[in-house]
Amino acid sequence: MIHSETRDNLWTLIAAPTIWALHFLVSYIVAAAACVPNVAIFQAIAGPRILIAVITAVALVAIGLIFWRARREWKGHGGGSVHDTDTATGRERFLEFSTLLLAALSFVSVVFVALPALFVADCR
Amino acid sequence: MGAGGSGGLGITEADKSDPATPKFPNPPKPATVGASHVNQDDPEVRQAQEERLIWVWDAPKGWKYWSAVNNTEVGLWYTATSFGFMLFAGVLGLMIRVQLAVPENDFLTGHFYNQVYTLHGTVMMFLFAVPIFEAVAIIILPQMLGARDLPFPRLSAFGYWCFLIGGIFVCGSILFSAAPSGGWFMYPPLTTQERFTPGYGADIWLLGLSFIEVASIAAAVELIVGTLKCRPPGMRLNLMPLYAWYVLVVAGMILFAFPPLIAGDILFELERLFNWPFFDPERGGDPMLWQHLFWIFGHPEVYIVFLPAIALLAMIVPTFARRPILGYSWIVLAAVGTGFLSFGLWVHHMYTTGLPSISLGFFSAASEAVAIPTGVQIFVFLATLLTGRVIFSVPMLFVSGSLAIFIVGGLTGVMVALAPFDWQAHDTYFVVAHLHYVLLGGMLFPVVAGVYYFWPMLAGKTLSDKLGKIAFWLMFVGFNVGFFPMHFSGLMGMPRRIWTYPEGLGLELPNLISSVGAFVFAAGFLIVVVDVLRPRSKQPYAPRNVWNAGTLEWLAEQEDKGWGVRSIPIVTTRYPLWQQKNFVEDVDMGRFYMPDAEELKRETMVTSVLDAEPVQCLRVPGPTFMTMWAAVFLAAVFIFATFHWWYMTIGAMVLATIAIFVWLWRGTALIPEKGEKDVGLGLKLPLYVSGPKSVGWWAMFITMIGDGTAFLSLIFGYLFFFTIHEEFPPAGMAEPGLLWPALSLALFLAAWIASQMALSINKAGGVLLARALIGGSAVLAFAASAAILAGPYLNGLDPVVHVYPATVWVLVIWTAVHGAAGALMLIYCLVRSFAGRLTPEFDIDIANTALYWHFMAATALIATVAVALLPLAT
Numbered sequence: 001m002i003h004s005e006t007r008d009n010l011w012t013l014i015a016a017p018t019i020w021a022l023h024f025l026v027s028y029i030v031a032a033a034a035c036v037p038n039v040a041i042f043q044a045i046a047g048p049r050i051l052i053a054v055i056t057a058v059a060l061v062a063i064g065l066i067f068w069r070a071r072r073e074w075k076g077h078g079g080g081s082v083h084d085t086d087t088a089t090g091r092e093r094f095l096e097f098s099t100l101l102l103a104a105l106s107f108v109s110v111v112f113v114a115l116p117a118l119f120v121a122d123c124r
Numbered sequence: 125m126g127a128g129g130s131g132g133l134g135i136t137e138a139d140k141s142d143p144a145t146p147k148f149p150n151p152p153k154p155a156t157v158g159a160s161h162v163n164q165d166d167p168e169v170r171q172a173q174e175e176r177l178i179w180v181w182d183a184p185k186g187w188k189y190w191s192a193v194n195n196t197e198v199g200l201w202y203t204a205t206s207f208g209f210m211l212f213a214g215v216l217g218l219m220i221r222v223q224l225a226v227p228e229n230d231f232l233t234g235h236f237y238n239q240v241y242t243l244h245g246t247v248m249m250f251l252f253a254v255p256i257f258e259a260v261a262i263i264i265l266p267q268m269l270g271a272r273d274l275p276f277p278r279l280s281a282f283g284y285w286c287f288l289i290g291g292i293f294v295c296g297s298i299l300f301s302a303a304p305s306g307g308w309f310m311y312p313p314l315t316t317q318e319r320f321t322p323g324y325g326a327d328i329w330l331l332g333l334s335f336i337e338v339a340s341i342a343a344a345v346e347l348i349v350g351t352l353k354c355r356p357p358g359m360r361l362n363l364m365p366l367y368a369w370y371v372l373v374v375a376g377m378i379l380f381a382f383p384p385l386i387a388g389d390i391l392f393e394l395e396r397l398f399n400w401p402f403f404d405p406e407r408g409g410d411p412m413l414w415q416h417l418f419w420i421f422g423h424p425e426v427y428i429v430f431l432p433a434i435a436l437l438a439m440i441v442p443t444f445a446r447r448p449i450l451g452y453s454w455i456v457l458a459a460v461g462t463g464f465l466s467f468g469l470w471v472h473h474m475y476t477t478g479l480p481s482i483s484l485g486f487f488s489a490a491s492e493a494v495a496i497p498t499g500v501q502i503f504v505f506l507a508t509l510l511t512g513r514v515i516f517s518v519p520m521l522f523v524s525g526s527l528a529i530f531i532v533g534g535l536t537g538v539m540v541a542l543a544p545f546d547w548q549a550h551d552t553y554f555v556v557a558h559l560h561y562v563l564l565g566g567m568l569f570p571v572v573a574g575v576y577y578f579w580p581m582l583a584g585k586t587l588s589d590k591l592g593k594i595a596f597w598l599m600f601v602g603f604n605v606g607f608f609p610m611h612f613s614g615l616m617g618m619p620r621r622i623w624t625y626p627e628g629l630g631l632e633l634p635n636l637i638s639s640v641g642a643f644v645f646a647a648g649f650l651i652v653v654v655d656v657l658r659p660r661s662k663q664p665y666a667p668r669n670v671w672n673a674g675t676l677e678w679l680a681e682q683e684d685k686g687w688g689v690r691s692i693p694i695v696t697t698r699y700p701l702w703q704q705k706n707f708v709e710d711v712d713m714g715r716f717y718m719p720d721a722e723e724l725k726r727e728t729m730v731t732s733v734l735d736a737e738p739v740q741c742l743r744v745p746g747p748t749f750m751t752m753w754a755a756v757f758l759a760a761v762f763i764f765a766t767f768h769w770w771y772m773t774i775g776a777m778v779l780a781t782i783a784i785f786v787w788l789w790r791g792t793a794l795i796p797e798k799g800e801k802d803v804g805l806g807l808k809l810p811l812y813v814s815g816p817k818s819v820g821w822w823a824m825f826i827t828m829i830g831d832g833t834a835f836l837s838l839i840f841g842y843l844f845f846f847t848i849h850e851e852f853p854p855a856g857m858a859e860p861g862l863l864w865p866a867l868s869l870a871l872f873l874a875a876w877i878a879s880q881m882a883l884s885i886n887k888a889g890g891v892l893l894a895r896a897l898i899g900g901s902a903v904l905a906f907a908a909s910a911a912i913l914a915g916p917y918l919n920g921l922d923p924v925v926h927v928y929p930a931t932v933w934v935l936v937i938w939t940a941v942h943g944a945a946g947a948l949m950l951i952y953c954l955v956r957s958f959a960g961r962l963t964p965e966f967d968i969d970i971a972n973t974a975l976y977w978h979f980m981a982a983t984a985l986i987a988t989v990a991v992a993l994l995p996l997a998t
Contacts, residue, residue, distance in 0.1 A: 009733070009734060010361075010733070013460065014460060014464070017460065017461060017463075017464035017465075018464070020464060020465075020468075021464055021467060021468070024468045024486065024490065027486055028483060028486055031480065031482045031483050031486070032480075032483060032847065033847060035480040035482065035483070036847050036848055041480070045482075081451070081453065083362050083452070083453060084362060084363065084448070084452070084697065084698050085362075086358065086360070086363065086696035086697065088360075088735060090360070090362055091360040091361055091362045091363075091734060091735060093362075094361065094362030094452075094453060095361065095362070097453050098453045098456045098457055098460075101453060101454065101456075101457035102457055102460055102461055105457060105461045105493075105496060105497060106461075106464075108493065108496065109465060109490065109493040109496075112489040112490065112492060112493045113468070113486050113489045113490055113493070115485070115489055116481075116482050116484075116485025116486055116488070116489060117482060117485075119485070120480075120481050120482040120485055123480045123482070124480065124481055
């Protein structure tokens with residue numbers, strides 16, 4: 001095998017949703033900081049929206065890397081969606097597949113959460 | 125002191141000074157052969173083993189029964205108590221329906237009605253929905269993992285007694301018409317100002333529930349460590365029952381969801397008791413902070429309630445579909461994914477508070493996203509059922525009912541997650557209908573399915589099929605008749621929490637139908653209760669594994685033996701009872717690990733996280749009243765504080781601390797009589813491990829994550845006030861300065877370094893130097909705590925005048941209290957060292973204390989930076 005393998009564990013499993021959580025938190029704080037105290041509600045908030053776009057891109061790339069890594073290793077271990085074999089490889093393949101699924105969910109959710117910043121232009 | 129490290133074979137008689145040996149009469153004779161060296165096929169050998177196991181794991185007799193700590197007893201009490209509270213809250217619900225059945229009704233007074241609906245919501249959520257998860261998990265998780273008990277049985281018992289006392293305190297208040305009356309989410313300023321809500325109601329809510337939250341966090345710690353470290357050998361992560369995955373996720377969520385509420389409770393109670401203005405806008409506070417903290421807890425809580433119930437479905441569905449679950453990884457995805465996403469939903473309870481729409485948008489988006497993993501679970505169940513050969517039964521009836529109801533609740537959930545729709549429906553009966561569809565479909569129906577499904581495992585006898593069917597149809601029809609019309613009354617504009625309504629608005633009919641439905645539903649539930657409680661001494665035992673299920677909990681024998689499993693099996697499949705040959709017989713004949721209790725001590729096996737390789741034979745403590753005393757004294761602290769009896773509060777605090785230290789001294793980190801033990805099949809396992817290998821270290825780590833979350837919630841409050849004020853601290857306000865916080869930080873860091881050096885020097889054998897470091901570290905910790913208090917004290921920060929000094933005081937008091945607790949732990953280690961209970965080889969106490977100090981150092985760093993540097997930023 002050319003690539004070095006990651007030994008999957010519970011931390012690698014939750015890496016992608018953790019990135020989602022951080023992205024969510026930072027987006028929320030950026031918007032809240034831009035709109036609080038809410039006095040000029042019609043003023044455009046282009047700066048914060050660009051900032052959210054940037055962190056969204058960063059988050060998506062990070063989640064994409066996790067997805068890609070998990071998918072490669074899962075394929076490398078034979079792929080498939082049944083992972084009930086009693087071997088270390090079976091456990092590894094299961095974690096890789098679950099990581100892949102969670103990365104996909106996190107990717108979609110990051111896109112969801114970024115959408116308001118695409119559509120909402122001010123602090124109303 | 126034991127002959128640690130030597131390979132001695134064992135003891136010759138029961139050592140009743142050891143907490144792992146119960147103090148029962150007539151102990152059988154210990155064995156000294158070692159489990160690998162007996163002929164397991166010899167019936168006499170097996171009988172002797174069984175006698176020892178039964179004696180060791182038996183429940184205490186007579187009044188001492190209440191000193192039991194084993195998961196079977198504690199779990200049963202816990203379940204029964206939470207159902208008791210549920211029935212109580214159910215009666216309150218019916219009272220609400222009687223009051224609202226007709227317009228202009230005067231069945232209840234307005235004031236009493238407020239108490240009734242507040243307690244109905246509070247009790248259902250805090251005393252039933254969350255505790256029933258812990259209760260059921262405490263019973264079935266160890267069974268499912270083939271473990272004899274959870275790693276900290278006394279902690280479970282302590283949690284139970286806290287729950288019971290706190291629950292009775294909160295519920296009992298209504299008998300004196302002194303119950304909380306501000307709604308289950310207690311929004312200030314309604315609840316912070318005497319003129320709106322006079323009396324002790326809000327204090328009872330805050331202090332009673334804070335106390336119960338402590339019990340929930342204790343259970344979460346227990347369940348996480350249990351799932352990660354007490355699986356049977358061979359049960360790798362990919363072979364774990366799905367229930368265990370859910371327990372892991374939900375316990376993790378409790379750890380991040382409850383602490384913000386505890387932090388909120390602290391602020392709230394400081395405002396009520398001492399007039400510190402956290403939620404008072406006139407003095408810089410903001411009621412929105414409470415709403416944030418409450419819902420950061422409150423929304424994940426919905427999933428904390430829902431996921432464990434769905435976990436029951438994940439066990440029931442494969443059994444009756446006669447096939448393994450289809451899409452195991454997808455369930456893991458759904459559980460973990462929901463666990464995370466549920467933390468991004470909290471503001472959808474706050475759409476009408478005037479937050480900017482971009483903020484609302486984030487939460488709306490996340491609320492829609494969470495429908496994905498939730499839907500995945502439902503499709504997995506449907507797919508499993510469609511590809512299996514389904515056997516219809518009472519549990520399956522409740523499962524299908526729950527799916528139908530939950531889907532309706534889920535769909536209205538997607539509707540109210542959209543801000544514009546919510547602006548119309550907010551605080552109307554539409555939301556009442558939605559939340560009852562979600563909670564009853566997502567939680568109550570699955571739990572009743574679980575009762576019918578697991579009852580034979582617990583009691584050896586089945587519940588009645590006939591009564592079950594009648595109960596189901598009454599409950600299902602009654603529920604829909606009761607709650608569906610609320611969608612319409614809500615859309616017509618009927619607000620929540622109103623005491624009565626006038627004639628002529630068109631609300632008469634939907635309300636009357638709702639009231640009829642509620643009573644039909646209650647009749648159905650009453651049948652379940654009757655079925656559970658009816659005497660059945662004449663009924664024959666059900667066959668073992670009556671549903672022919674595949675997972676380990678069905679090893680349970682018809683007559684409960686207390687030992688959990690006869691021997692701790694090697695697991696190589698997801699459904700060992702279906703997929704491993706001769707499995708039940710091998711377990712029963714003691715052909716796996718630990719078929720004996722040779723030294724007459726309670727023991728279970730600890731394994732590694734990923735692949736469940738055996739790492740330790742863990743001695744677990746037996747019956748004691750000490751946990752009950754600790755709970756009673758701790759309860760006294762909270763109850764006395766409610767009524768402002770300060771001297772008694774402090775007295776109770778001292779007693780609670782003493783009780784906890786006595787419990788620790790007698791029951792934890794015991795030095796075993798030998799280094800390792802033969803657990804059978806030629807395997808020898810150590811009896812004592814410390815550091816990251818030990819369960820205690822993990823418990824400390826997990827507890828401190830929860831504790832750290834509460835601290836970060838306070839920091840969140842501080843930053844929240846920072847962002848909403850033009851100037852924070854306001855001009856001319858006294859500040860704690862740089863000197864004292866800096867000095868305190870230096871002292872805290874010195875204490876931290878000393879504690880870490882003490883750990884490694886003690887391990888290397890330098891006992892004297894280690895003792896000096898431990899003592900020095902404790903002194904430094906006290907000095908650091910005093911120094912951090914000195915800053916605001918000497919600079920004259922008055923917490924009553926403005927929210928800024930109040931917040932600073934909260935942060936420094938939190939840090940100082942933790943510093944003092946860290947100092948007490950160090951002193952405890954010092955005394956243990958002098959008593960010969962902490963040695964270079966046996967160093968659990970100092971290893972765990974050193975771990976605490978990592979968190980302590982981080983807390984001190986954040987707190988001092990926040991209070992000293994933030995003023996410079998403005």
